Amino acid sequence: MTESPEPLLPSARSAPAVPYASYLRVYEPLAAFAEPERTHWAAYARRGTAPTAQDELRRSLAELVRVPLVGVPAHESADAFTAEVDGVLLVCPWRTRLRGWLALEELVDQFPLPVLDAALPPVARRRAAEEYERWRERNPDARPWIRTGVWQIPLRWFVLVADEEREYVQGERLRYRTPMVQARRRLARALRTLRAAEGYGMLAEGLVEVGSWLEEFHPRSMVELDYGGLVHALPADRLAADRSAGDLAAGIEALRAGDAEGAAAVYGGLAERWRAVRERLFAN
DSSP, rough: OOOOOOOOOHHHHHSOOEEEEEEEEEEEEGGSOOHHHHHOOOOHHHHOOOOHHHHHHHHHHHHHSSSSOOOOOSSOOEEEEEEEEEEEEEEEEHHHHHHHHHHHHHHHHOOHHHHHHSSSOHHHHHHHHHHHHHHHHHHHOOOSSEEESSOOOOGGGGGGSGGGGGEEEETTTTEEEHHHHHHHHHHHHHHHHHHTTTSSSSHHHHHHHHHHTTSSSOOOOOOEEEEEGGGTTTTTHHHHHHHHHHHHHHHHHHHTOOHHHHHHHHHHHHHHEEEEEEEEGGGG
């Protein structure tokens, strides 16, 4: 696959990095979008000044310090990430408002009510929930193009990519990019193996959910696993040595070969490494 260079806005060079978010993105070909959105994205890409992931995250955080507090943006973002692969324009819309609603639903399960009330008052959450319900009635098939991890990369994401697709530029990015057809094939093969083994039920369930999400997109899409801000949070030597996708593939291959002990050692080591990263969420 040939790729176009990614423009970098001045704000991304000068503003401090936000270190904790990673991403799983789907880029769809322009043909997958209906009008007038297709024309909008075509014109958007021709500008050649697409914002970066750090720009997106900073804008989201800015919404949280407004007075009065707004849990979800009032209007949907008109921005996207773009890439050109083999001469085809691919687009990954931000859909910040939709992702904000989905994130609020997850927060309810992740934090004690007193903490949640202090961060986002009940009246703001109730208003956001009501707005989302009305919006969902008008857009029943909507889905986000981007998933976000906080101080982690969910291990199931690594199933979608291969070690040879890894791209690391120190201090800038660590990512994997793969065609949708490859991501789906790897997921299906891994799922068959995990379902036949004992002790991997949670990983298998996670893959089913990710697979259902991927099925919503055009078959000629591209899947991107991006370490995002974690590149600015983790030591460079650790990132250079990180081969999480290859490690997980090796563990699944061991399971396929009947080596349960070897698979457990690989998977346990991988889980422990990422557990140590997640614990930074609770550090002062």
